[in-house]
Amino acid sequence: MSVPSPLPPLPTIALSVAPMMDWTDSHCRVFHRLLAPHARLYTEMVHANAVIHGDRDRLLAMDPVEHPVALQLGGSEPQPLAQAARIGAERGFDEINLNCGCPSDRVQAGRFGACLMREPGLVAESVAAMIEAVSTLETPVPVTVKCRLGVDDDHRYEVFRDFVEQVAAAGCRMFVVHARNAWLKGLSPKENREVPPLRYDWAYALKRERPELAVIVNGGIATQEEATAHLEHADGAMLGRAAYHDPYLLHRLDVAWFGGELRSRGALLRALRPYVEGQLARGVFLKHITRHLLGLFHGERGGRAFRQVLSEGAHRPGADWSLVEAALAATEHKEQAAA
Numbered sequence: 224m225s226v227p228s229p230l231p232p233l234p235t236i237a238l239s240v241a242p243m244m245d246w247t248d249s250h251c252r253v254f255h256r257l258l259a260p261h262a263r264l265y266t267e268m269v270h271a272n273a274v275i276h277g278d279r280d281r282l283l284a285m286d287p288v289e290h291p292v293a294l295q296l297g298g299s300e301p302q303p304l305a306q307a308a309r310i311g312a313e314r315g316f317d318e319i320n321l322n323c324g325c326p327s328d329r330v331q332a333g334r335f336g337a338c339l340m341r342e343p344g345l346v347a348e349s350v351a352a353m354i355e356a357v358s359t360l361e362t363p364v365p366v367t368v369k370c371r372l373g374v375d376d377d378h379r380y381e382v383f384r385d386f387v388e389q390v391a392a393a394g395c396r397m398f399v400v401h402a403r404n405a406w407l408k409g410l411s412p413k414e415n416r417e418v419p420p421l422r423y424d425w426a427y428a429l430k431r432e433r434p435e436l437a438v439i440v441n442g443g444i445a446t447q448e449e450a451t452a453h454l455e456h457a458d459g460a461m462l463g464r465a466a467y468h469d470p471y472l473l474h475r476l477d478v479a480w481f482g483g484e485l486r487s488r489g490a491l492l493r494a495l496r497p498y499v500e501g502q503l504a505r506g507v508f509l510k511h512i513t514r515h516l517l518g519l520f521h522g523e524r525g526g527r528a529f530r531q532v533l534s535e536g537a538h539r540p541g542a543d544w545s546l547v548e549a550a551l552a553a554t555e556h557k558e559q560a561a562a
């Protein structure tokens with residue numbers, strides 16, 4: 224039994240936004256933070272070797288407003304993972320999360336991600352090394368794991384529980400459970416987020432059997448009601464695609480669970496202005512930020528016009544905040560036309 228990793232403060236794990244490659248970059252996380260002041264945010268997965276040898280300023284870019292924010296690492300070698308965990312923690316990430324759920328071919332070739340579900344001993348060893356590497360910091364950060372229920376057609380709860388048992392014995396105290404299997408052959412990563420059936424009851428059973436572990440449910444959570452229902456059985460709900468495509472859902476959840484006043488989409492967007500203008504002044508193109516905002520009026524009158532104005536205009540040279548105002552005006556115009 225290794226040293227147990229500290230648990231993140233409970234209120235900060237009830238609501239979280241999933242790590243999503245190419246989507247949850249720092250601009251996206253700043254936007255999500257504004258919508259959901261209490262949510263826990265996750266980076267895209269970064270391979271441990273990239274953290275060690277790559278362009279850290281780019282790969283580990285993080286704005287101070289993002290806290291609490293977790294760095295998700297990929298990899299399967301204890302020492303590089305430990306080194307990368309330490310670097311991440313020193314850079315100020317509030318949690319280091321190990322990816323044991325990604326099924327892409329590239330990831331399988333590197334023997335990490337979801338195939339690690341088959342190697343609980345190696346995951347335990349990696350987690351123990353990561354915990355040790357961050358344990359000497361002034362404030363050791365939690366080391367957590369994001370996993371699936373299993374791989375391919377192995378649907379034995381005991382195998383899943385054994386994976387968790389071994390990793391927990393190495394000191395990991397929080398598990399984000401994407402509550403479906405990963406099929407390593409024959410399905411694309413996208414299909415692997417849709418086809419294997421969801422079994423939330425396994426995550427709930429884990430929480431019942433090991434109440435001292437924090438268990439976060441992930442996978443297919445699409446509405447406020449669904450997210451809220453998970454809190455009766457687990458410590459938190461992690462939203463991925465729904466949060467990205469309908470980010471106002473995050474705001475509604477944050478207000479419903481933690482209090483505060485529901486703000487309008489327009490007011491929230493305008494609060495992002497100083498950030499956007501600061502980034503433009505540093506040479507960032509508007510399109511790199513606005514691509515994350517497109518879903519803000521999802522399902523609303525004017526939502527299409529909003530998307531259209533932003534996505535057509537953001538590529539033009541010199542595009543600035545006035546484009547965002549024009550997109551907002553387009554939604555207001557549609558509302559008036561309908562009134």
Ligand SMILES: Cc1cc2nc3c(=O)[nH]c(=O)nc-3n(C[C@H](O)[C@H](O)[C@H](O)COP(=O)(O)O)c2cc1C
Pocket residue numbers: 241242243244245246267268295322323324325369401416441442443444461462463464465
């Ligand atoms: C575009 C995209 C990229 C993803 N990248 C990652 C990743 O880097 N690490 C990870 O653990 N999961 C990744 N996932 C999976 C999500 O974190 C999440 O587990 C999955 O989408 C199920 O949750 P949802 O139904 O709420 O979207 C990704 C999902 C999407 C849609």
